[in-house]
Amino acid sequence: MVESIAAGSDGALPGGGDFGDRERDANTPSSAAPQAVRLRPYQIAVIAKIEAEIAAGRRRVLMVAPTAAGKTVIAAAMVRAAADRGERVLFLDNRRELTAQTSRRFYDVGIDAGIIQAGFAARPGAAVQIASVATLHARAVRSRSLELPPADLVIIDEAHHVRARTYRTILDRYPSAIIIGMTATPCRGDGRGLGNVFDALVESATVAELQAAEWLVRARIYAPSQPDLTGVRVERGDYVERQLAERVDTASLVGDVVEHWLRLAERRRTVCFATGVAHSVHIRDEFRRAGVMAEHISGATPIAERDAILARLDRGEVEVVTNAMVLVEGWDQPAVSCLVLARPTKSLGLYRQMVGRVLRPAPGKADALILDHAGAVFAHGFPDDPIKWTLDQGKRAENKAHSARGQHRAPSLTSCSECAAVRFQGQPCVVCGWQPRPKAEPIPVRAGELGQVDRSSRSVTAPVHDAPARDRFHRGLIWIAQERGYKSGWVAHKFKEKFGIWPPRHHAGPLPPDDALRAWVRSRAIAFAKARAGQ
Numbered sequence: 001m002v003e004s005i006a007a008g009s010d011g012a013l014p015g016g017g018d019f020g021d022r023e024r025d026a027n028t029p030s031s032a033a034p035q036a037v038r039l040r041p042y043q044i045a046v047i048a049k050i051e052a053e054i055a056a057g058r059r060r061v062l063m064v065a066p067t068a069a070g071k072t073v074i075a076a077a078m079v080r081a082a083a084d085r086g087e088r089v090l091f092l093d094n095r096r097e098l099t100a101q102t103s104r105r106f107y108d109v110g111i112d113a114g115i116i117q118a119g120f121a122a123r124p125g126a127a128v129q130i131a132s133v134a135t136l137h138a139r140a141v142r143s144r145s146l147e148l149p150p151a152d153l154v155i156i157d158e159a160h161h162v163r164a165r166t167y168r169t170i171l172d173r174y175p176s177a178i179i180i181g182m183t184a185t186p187c188r189g190d191g192r193g194l195g196n197v198f199d200a201l202v203e204s205a206t207v208a209e210l211q212a213a214e215w216l217v218r219a220r221i222y223a224p225s226q227p228d229l230t231g232v233r234v235e236r237g238d239y240v241e242r243q244l245a246e247r248v249d250t251a252s253l254v255g256d257v258v259e260h261w262l263r264l265a266e267r268r269r270t271v272c273f274a275t276g277v278a279h280s281v282h283i284r285d286e287f288r289r290a291g292v293m294a295e296h297i298s299g300a301t302p303i304a305e306r307d308a309i310l311a312r313l314d315r316g317e318v319e320v321v322t323n324a325m326v327l328v329e330g331w332d333q334p335a336v337s338c339l340v341l342a343r344p345t346k347s348l349g350l351y352r353q354m355v356g357r358v359l360r361p362a363p364g365k366a367d368a369l370i371l372d373h374a375g376a377v378f379a380h381g382f383p384d385d386p387i388k389w390t391l392d393q394g395k396r397a398e399n400k401a402h403s404a405r406g407q408h409r410a411p412s413l414t415s416c417s418e419c420a421a422v423r424f425q426g427q428p429c430v431v432c433g434w435q436p437r438p439k440a441e442p443i444p445v446r447a448g449e450l451g452q453v454d455r456s457s458r459s460v461t462a463p464v465h466d467a468p469a470r471d472r473f474h475r476g477l478i479w480i481a482q483e484r485g486y487k488s489g490w491v492a493h494k495f496k497e498k499f500g501i502w503p504p505r506h507h508a509g510p511l512p513p514d515d516a517l518r519a520w521v522r523s524r525a526i527a528f529a530k531a532r533a534g535q
Contacts, residue, residue: 042205049202058200065204067356090151095330185349190237191396223372249279255523262516272340294320334362344374476513
């Protein structure tokens with residue numbers, strides 16, 4: 001199979017992206033001639049691994065590749081080779097966006113595919129079929145209004161969903177076909193393996209390897225202390241959403257999301273994952289009150305409206321898009337470089353899917369900023385940590401490096417106080433040459449106060465509020481107090497609430513506050529009002 005692929009070294013076709021950036025409807029022919037599939041070295045290697053497993057007699061192979069590693073490119077190469085051999089292929093996905101996206105990319109490399117999804121005319125004669133699982137199950141299994149397309153090769157995108165009844169029912173109809181699953185997170189929601197469906201697992205390049213080759217960007221992560229989720233029930237490997245929403249959808253926590261975004265995100269285009277629709281709307285509304293162009297989307301948002309919102313985000317007309325689970329999969333917008341995690345999760349797979357959304361490279365994108373208000377990095381480690389995946393249904397995927405940090409069996413990593421590069425605790429920074437100084441008294445990290453995460457697993461670097469910053473904050477409070485007719489005692493108590501110390505007696509007078517200060521004051525006021533009301 002590998003020999004039949006026109007392989008290149010850059011993993012991209014002329015025009016940019018893995019298959020170019022031509023945007024058009026899936027049924028609209030391209031004016032450009034079909035291109036050969038050009039693969040990066042790690043993509044060629046993982047195809048060779050899959051072929052070796054098939055040659056050894058494995059009929060169901062699960063391929064692991066990080067988000068943005070080019071799974072559709074790999075699939076196109078395998079589909080093209082199978083079609084050239086005269087075989088029939090069925091490609092399964094679980095989202096409307098993925099069906100259209102796959103169809104466009106297959107067309108670009110000369111693969112003529114039928115589409116089985118609402119809104120598309122069936123073409124049963126095509127040797128390659130791209131099918132939405134929901135549509136195929138409804139038409140060919142439940143109502144039998146459509147014959148299941150014959151297939152020698154079945155490829156499943158987002159294969160971590162394969163235990164669902166719709167998938168299993170369809171796969172049972174293809175006992176003789178080769179089944180290849182593709183996913184960035186090859187596990188159930190509780191982290192256990194998928195050995196009841198697949199009999200071999202092959203891995204592509206890791207996140208760290210793709211970052212080293214600049215095919216993904218690196219991440220900077222800031223996070224508060226872990227939220228208190230004591231008593232929140234867990235079902236099927238994750239928190240019960242209703243109970244979780246009650247715990248995190250508070251005025252204080254939502255205010256902190258906005259405050260720290262204003263302070264740290266540099267107005268980057270941002271996606272925010274919330275704990276449900278009401279939480280997502282609450283966060284959007286708080287951003288808007290702070291003068292930030294924010295939108296919310298949910299599963300109920302009409303497709304045209306959702307596409308328009310995401311297009312405005314891509315152009316920079318919208319700064320923040322909040323959602324619950326809509327954008328976890330099937331969404332590719334490389335220009336988005338900031339992720340706000342406001343949804344705690346016990347699922348390693350869900351965490352890796354969310355953080356993977358912002359690691360794609362784009363022109364001018366130096367890194368990805370992750371603002372973790374959910375304690376997820378403490379629970380699951382860093383996006384570039386290697387994961388020990390397994391097919392064993394009795395075992396869970398494990399971040400061994402993160403486990404070692406928690407058990408103090410590995411050197412601790414921290415961020416350089418000068419350039420923010422990750423370094424070993426106690427050693428000079430290899431990037432800027434900064435030398436560690438004797439440890440000073442620890443700065444307490446108060447609830448909701450974001451600090452940049454080090455890799456000791458349980459600690460954050462407290463934000464340094466230097467004297468000028470405290471002075472600006474103090475003078476801004478004085479401005480607000482005068483603006484609202486508050487007494488001077490309000491200023492002193494708010495300053496102490498923020499910094500843990502009383503303000504200086506002498507100051508240079510009021511100063512117009514910035515958006516971050518106003519958002520902080522508003523969040524404290526809302527929290528106080530709710531406390532008074534017994535909420």
